[in-house]
Amino acid sequence: MKKIVVLVGSNRRESINLKFARALGRLASGRLEFDFADLSALPMYNDDDLAQPPAAVRALKEKVAAADGVLFVTPEYNRSIPALLKNAIDWVSRPYGDNDWAGKAAAIVGTSPGVIGTATAQMHLRTIMISLGGTLMGQPEVFLQYKEGLFDNENAVTDEGTEMFLNGFIDRFVGWVDVAQERVAA
Numbered sequence: 001m002k003k004i005v006v007l008v009g010s011n012r013r014e015s016i017n018l019k020f021a022r023a024l025g026r027l028a029s030g031r032l033e034f035d036f037a038d039l040s041a042l043p044m045y046n047d048d049d050l051a052q053p054p055a056a057v058r059a060l061k062e063k064v065a066a067a068d069g070v071l072f073v074t075p076e077y078n079r080s081i082p083a084l085l086k087n088a089i090d091w092v093s094r095p096y097g098d099n100d101w102a103g104k105a106a107a108i109v110g111t112s113p114g115v116i117g118t119a120t121a122q123m124h125l126r127t128i129m130i131s132l133g134g135t136l137m138g139q140p141e142v143f144l145q146y147k148e149g150l151f152d153n154e155n156a157v158t159d160e161g162t163e164m165f166l167n168g169f170i171d172r173f174v175g176w177v178d179v180a181q182e183r184v185a186a
Contacts, residue, residue, distance in 0.1 A: 003066070004033065004177070005064055006025070006034050006070075007072050007085060008036070009039075009082045010075050010082060015075070016111055020144065020151065022151070023156065024170065027167055027170055028170045035067065039084050042054075042091060043057075053091070060092060067104070069104065069106060069173070070105070070134070072125060074108065074118055074122065079121070081121045101129060101133060102132065102134070103134075104135060108125050108126060108136065110122055114145065115145055117142075137176040139172070140168065142165075
């Protein structure tokens with residue numbers, strides 16, 4: 001089974017994007033193994049710390065390097081990605097020549113109460129990850145509008161149409177991870 005590191009761009013206890021990530025993990029069970037990264041333990045990026053990165057940074061870099069793929073679950077803050085997520089991206093891409101995003105299979109999703117979901121944040125995140133050499137899945141795009149009760153207390157998706165769409169996304173992501181690994185191996 002493919003191991004996927006999940007980076008949720010919010011560290012709020014009741015984050016709707018964390019709920020979304022857990023719901024995706026439940027749907028992916030048996031197809032993908034989700035490993036949630038703790039981004040709250042990371043210090044703010046500082047070049048001065050590259051010679052001896054903090055333990056939390058080393059642990060995240062190792063987790064990403066060992067994974068078959070990465071799932072970014074991002075909120076949208078002020079029409080972009082949150083600082084928490086950008087900070088993690090910066091740490092994993094450094095030091096120069098040791099960019100663990102390069103060639104890594106990745107997908108981006110997000111949810112928001114707004115009608116366009118997290119479309120603008122995802123666009124920014126795509127730009128960042130492409131520049132770092134990530135192998136991003138293009139379709140289907142998941143700009144999920146969050147409504148109270150969309151996920152229950154057991155992380156199940158309560159809307160049948162949404163569940164079907166998200167299962168299709170997971171199926172595509174499983175295939176994408178295989179494609180990306182073949183590209184890296186070639």
